[in-house]
Amino acid sequence: MSAPKILALSGGIGGAKLALGLYRVLSAGELTLVVNSGDDFEHLGLTICPDLDTTLYTLAGLANPELGWGRRDETWTFMKTLESLGGESWFRLGDGDLALHVERTRRLKAGETLSAVIAAVAARLGIQATILPMSDDPVRTRVATDAGELAFQDYFVRLRCAPQVRALRFAGAAAAAVAPGALAALAAPQLEAIILCPSNPYLSVDPILAVPGMRAALRSSGAPVIAVTPLVGGQAIKGPTAKIMGELRLAPSPLTIARHYSGLIDGFVLDARDAALAPQFALPVHVTDTVMVELTDRERLAREALSFAARIGRRA
């Protein structure tokens, strides 16, 4: 592959939409994605990496268009049978999806790094971008709620984000190292832009930033860092961003998000529905339609984010 030109930080479904747009408008090998692994978890003896897998499936054209997660053309015999045996069925695993979890778990147990496993799968799926976990070390997002502290998937899937969030912590982050591939990509002199995809800042991007050395590596790169808003008109297109912001006593506004990323980002992509807020930003803003319904929306938003970054240019 050619050297990375664009690096994007992303969580799962929302972020992967823009990641796909970037992938499609860039040439083979130009895109590196650093993906949240804080929502990885151990379930049924398997290591499951929801955000990485959503990214893999999305870029490979294998994502399930109806569900928004998992694989297309999926069957559900495993889950149905597991239920009949009294097994845990709150986390829905399709038969094809399961193959990735089983193969990953086998390789991790054999001593491969998560980066190596994801790279091998991406190659198998014909993906011409570099997909990296933020770290090869386990980091696990824990959600302090009114119902006690919960593992992320317990909160997110089993309890459907119903508990009130009080705080988030990223267990293992302090001892984790940035994935070597991510450090190398961030140090590449030809890197032209770093994009924070429109993922949940608290659940999806913060775990990435919590890995020691990640913020410094982002800032050390001369490439401009651009955040794309995950909020439109005070609401998240997908997921509980606005709900969680409310519970954390934060105004559910793109301004809050920009402040959250202050010191890290050089520009902010704001949705046209929030254009009135633009003058209040303390940094360059690009206003556009950020809602990605069709594939063409993803490509257009990707192109606009890249041009915006090019306009801002490299830091001295």
Next chain:
Amino acid sequence: MSAPKILALSGGIGGAKLALGLYRVLSAGELTLVVNSGDDFEHLGLTICPDLDTTLYTLAGLANPELGWGRRDETWTFMKTLESLGGESWFRLGDGDLALHVERTRRLKAGETLSAVIAAVAARLGIQATILPMSDDPVRTRVATDAGELAFQDYFVRLRCAPQVRALRFAGAAAAAVAPGALAALAAPQLEAIILCPSNPYLSVDPILAVPGMRAALRSSGAPVIAVTPLVGGQAIKGPTAKIMGELRLAPSPLTIARHYSGLIDGFVLDARDAALAPQFALPVHVTDTVMVELTDRERLAREALSFAARIGRRA
């Protein structure tokens, strides 16, 4: 369940046919099956128990009638996807079948015994018989061949029994204990018969007999022990029994099998095609059609084996 009246030793497919016959002609709770776990293996991070699972599926009416193994109404998305990811695909695992392996592996890792896991699954599947592994400790059949020593499933499935067998050993057997449920069933005063199902004596029954204390428990029971021939006209109905006997320099005859079980059995069920051999047996013989094609064949053979055992009666 009521107290066990009949105990049968069985391997996989061939043995499970008679096991099903016994199950159908007996009342709920009267049958205890002690099943070979020597062909259990660890694969893709899962503990897979082929003979136990074939027994579970057969008694639950879930066995795949076309394949002869696995579950009926099965899908194969997992296997197909695993292959596309470059995973190992020589051992075919259906999507529904996989649920049992994942759930079993999870429970074993949580500290449950194999007996407890199988009992729970059997109860879930509505099976009104006791199905027990020969031991809760891992015993692994190893096949010494002209291609070196092989794990059983490597020999049996991956290499399709092609290598020439020189010897068999049951790794872990010396340190294994008979499953407590099997000891209890064998010690039950009301036990009326012990049946060695028409499984491969070397691959399926010998591992059971290799567990220290199993032979003694069989002999201590007052119940007559009856073997049903796995050979008909010098051939096995299913599997490599005759091939292996040739490779071990044994005449592929029911007489060889009876001699192999000598000191253990009190009667032998011989196929009508081999009736001419009957006078050469040193113990009571019942001659009948032992080929089980239809369900009625299984029930008839089960009834005949039970009457034969009743005619022989309890030992003093």
